[in-house]
Amino acid sequence: xxxxxxxxxxxxxxxxxxxxxxxxxxxxxxxxxxxxxxxxxxxxxxxxxxxxxxxxxxxxxxxxxxxxxxxxxxxxxxxxxxxxxxxxxxxxxxxxxxxxxxxxxxxxxxxxxxxxxxxxxxxxxxxxxxxxxxxxxxxxxxxxxxxxxxxxxxxxxxxxxxxxxxxxxxxxxxxxxxxxxxxxxxxxxxxxxxxxxxxxxxxxxxxxxxxxxxxxxxxxxxxxxxxxxxxxxxxxxxxxxxxxxxxxxxxxxxxxxxxxxxxxxxxxxxxxxxxxxxxxxxxxxxxxxxxxxxxxxxxxxxxxxxxxxxxxxxxxxxxxxxxxxxxxxxxxxxxxxxxxxxxxxxxxxxxxxxxxxxxxxxxxxxxxxxxxxxxxxxxxxxxxxxxxxxxxxxxxxxxxxxxxxxxxxx
Amino acid sequence: xxxxxxxxxxxxxxxxxxxxxxxxxxxxxxxxxxxxxxxxxxxxxxxxxxxxxxxxxxxxxxxxxxxxxxxxxxxxxxxxxxxxxxxxxxxxxxxxxxxxxxxxxxxxxxxxxxxxxxxxxxxxxxxxxxxxxxxxxxxxxxxxxxxxxxxxxxxxxxxxxxxxxxxxxxxxxxxxxxxxxxxxxxxxxxxxxxxxxxxxxxxxxxxxxxxxxxxxxxxxxxxxxxxxxxxxxxxxxxxxxxxxxxxxxxx
Numbered sequence: 001x002x003x004x005x006x007x008x009x010x011x012x013x014x015x016x017x018x019x020x021x022x023x024x025x026x027x028x029x030x031x032x033x034x035x036x037x038x039x040x041x042x043x044x045x046x047x048x049x050x051x052x053x054x055x056x057x058x059x060x061x062x063x064x065x066x067x068x069x070x071x072x073x074x075x076x077x078x079x080x081x082x083x084x085x086x087x088x089x090x091x092x093x094x095x096x097x098x099x100x101x102x103x104x105x106x107x108x109x110x111x112x113x114x115x116x117x118x119x120x121x122x123x124x125x126x127x128x129x130x131x132x133x134x135x136x137x138x139x140x141x142x143x144x145x146x147x148x149x150x151x152x153x154x155x156x157x158x159x160x161x162x163x164x165x166x167x168x169x170x171x172x173x174x175x176x177x178x179x180x181x182x183x184x185x186x187x188x189x190x191x192x193x194x195x196x197x198x199x200x201x202x203x204x205x206x207x208x209x210x211x212x213x214x215x216x217x218x219x220x221x222x223x224x225x226x227x228x229x230x231x232x233x234x235x236x237x238x239x240x241x242x243x244x245x246x247x248x249x250x251x252x253x254x255x256x257x258x259x260x261x262x263x264x265x266x267x268x269x270x271x272x273x274x275x276x277x278x279x280x281x282x283x284x285x286x287x288x289x290x291x292x293x294x295x296x297x298x299x300x301x302x303x304x305x306x307x308x309x310x311x312x313x314x315x316x317x318x319x320x321x322x323x324x325x326x327x328x329x330x331x332x333x334x335x336x337x338x339x340x341x342x343x344x345x346x347x348x349x350x351x352x353x354x355x356x357x358x359x360x361x362x363x364x365x366x367x368x369x370x371x372x373x374x375x376x377x378x379x380x381x382x383x384x385x386x387x388x389x390x391x392x393x394x395x396x397x398x399x400x401x402x403x404x405x406x407x408x409x410x
Numbered sequence: 411x412x413x414x415x416x417x418x419x420x421x422x423x424x425x426x427x428x429x430x431x432x433x434x435x436x437x438x439x440x441x442x443x444x445x446x447x448x449x450x451x452x453x454x455x456x457x458x459x460x461x462x463x464x465x466x467x468x469x470x471x472x473x474x475x476x477x478x479x480x481x482x483x484x485x486x487x488x489x490x491x492x493x494x495x496x497x498x499x500x501x502x503x504x505x506x507x508x509x510x511x512x513x514x515x516x517x518x519x520x521x522x523x524x525x526x527x528x529x530x531x532x533x534x535x536x537x538x539x540x541x542x543x544x545x546x547x548x549x550x551x552x553x554x555x556x557x558x559x560x561x562x563x564x565x566x567x568x569x570x571x572x573x574x575x576x577x578x579x580x581x582x583x584x585x586x587x588x589x590x591x592x593x594x595x596x597x598x599x600x601x602x603x604x605x606x607x608x609x610x611x612x613x614x615x616x617x618x619x620x621x622x623x624x625x626x627x628x629x630x631x632x633x634x635x636x637x638x639x640x641x642x643x644x645x646x647x648x649x650x651x652x653x654x655x656x657x658x659x660x661x
Binding site: 102104111165174 | 462465488491505514516517523527
């Protein structure tokens with residue numbers, strides 16, 4: 001009965017009601033889309049960065065991340081590997097070694113980070129192989145070949161088949177030098193990597209830098225981003241049994257790429273401020289609708305009270321009206337938002353105009369929003385909550401009405 | 411009263427002596443001391459010890475110097491690194507590796523990196539005479555050591571000088587022996603210091619035989635240089651300090 005009255009009341013002033021519904025609905029569309037867009041781009045950022053450089057998790061010797069000292073090694077990579085094979089969430093892992101060295105061709109010399117990778121297992125943890133734009137990926141075994149970033153190749157003016165000299169320092173302090181043939185040139189879109197990275201087979205690295213079989217990093221990729229925390233804890237337990245000097249540590253992607261996490265946090269905060277303003281505007285619009293309704297309908301409320309409707313019931317009626325109004329808005333907005341977002345989730349959004357900035361985060365020319373329970377529910381939920389709070393004031397105000405005075409009002 | 415006058419005259423006399431002592435031109439002092447260490451040309455055999463808390467490495471290096479700008483280094487041992495060479499001409503540097511038989515020019519961006527993993531940077535080697543040309547010197551005090559006077563010199567870089575230090579502080583003994591050099595950053599915090607540990611007659615004169623280079627606040631890490639042999643020459647041929655020669659040092 002009350003519900004029927006409330007429903008009728010909503011449509012007594014259809015223009016105003018539709019405007020309010022539109023405002024709510026628009027807020028929901030924007031919120032669903034923007035949140036999905038943000039979450040989608042974060043996931044893209046994390047996954048691309050993780051798969052280009054760091055992996056979800058890494059095992060290193062303590063202090064290696066800060067000092068990058070070639071002598072801080074994992075002496076027994078095989079023991080770590082055995083541990084990882086037992087964990088079902090681990091989708092792939094690979095051993096790496098790194099050393100900063102001079103790379104020289106004729107009279108041009110640049111500093112570069114030389115990374116030794118295992119050509120067999122590397123594709124399971126990084127997209128490096130698919131990023132090789134010309135030439136080919138490293139072959140098996142200890143060949144003297146390398147793949148370089150396209151900017152480094154440009155700086156050194158080299159192409160496939162050319163020879164380069166690297167000069168650095170080995171683990172025992174001796175001078176590490178060798179001549180390498182360029183097998184492939186990669187381009188990741190990450191300027192820093194393309195300008196200063198050079199990959200060689202791990203076996204070659206082992207020989208040139210006298211690593212004596214030791215490595216610097218075990219890079220691990222999991223089946224899902226959400227398993228990082230659990231697997232990390234399990235690994236921390238596991239590596240305690242592996243003796244190493246200095247002891248081994250497990251690092252997750254947030255520790256390996258603190259800049260990425262900070263970037264995401266910054267973006268989320270500025271997004272939140274924008275959303276809050278949007279929701280507040282909608283809330284005021286709802287509040288306005290109901291305040292207007294009360295002033296308009298004072299006489300009606302007076303009559304209702306005079307024939308025995310309790311103030312409580314009136315409040316209930318008004319709340320029902322407001323819930324009805326916002327519910328229509330939120331429902332239509334959320335559905336429209338999901339549809340729009342889904343369209344872009346499938347087709348992607350062309351952002352090639354901003355590719356310069358985005359390439360730092362490893363995002364290519366297209367972004368895909370990602371619908372999830374969170375991105376669908378947070379926005380509309382917040383709109384519902386705040387609009388209900390806004391409607392509460394007029395609904396409670398009715399309680400103070402006196403029947404006779406109210407009926408006397410114009 | 412008489413006693414007071416006595417004390418006063420002693421004080422005046424003392425300050426007078428200090429004044430005349432300080433009157434020695436700082437620039438001349440640094441230049442002379444530099445010339446004393448480098449000579450016109452020299453041939454030496456040096457042992458370099460890189461010491462780290464859990465690790466130590468010794469290298470024996472043969473070195474030729476000519477004037478203030480030209481140097482050539484050749485690694486004699488360990489056997490694995492034998493034949494590696496470094497040529498320094500003015501501010502430019504090249505390295506040669508016998509295994510790949512190639513000469514690599516050290517780019518300007520790499521000049522702040524460490525040389526052969528030691529606490530010496532490429533800059534320390536290449537710009538060793540920059541102290542003479544890029545700084546203005548001032549004697550800020552004196553100390554005594556083994557009955558000899560030691561001048562404390564403060565060296566501030568000239569305004570447009572291409573240097574990375576904010577200041578250097580030197581201790582030079584009156585017989586021109588270099589005792590200490592402290593490098594400060596732009597905020598005038600000490601970054602690293604080089605100290606003479608042992609002074610002995612070498613190459614026909616007293617010479618700082620053992621030096622130690624150390625970063626500030628890292629006592630467990632240092633690089634020590636010990637002169638095993640040293641001979642001063644009137645001159646060395648300019649052809650010795652060329653890339654061709656760097657490549658053919660072994661022969």
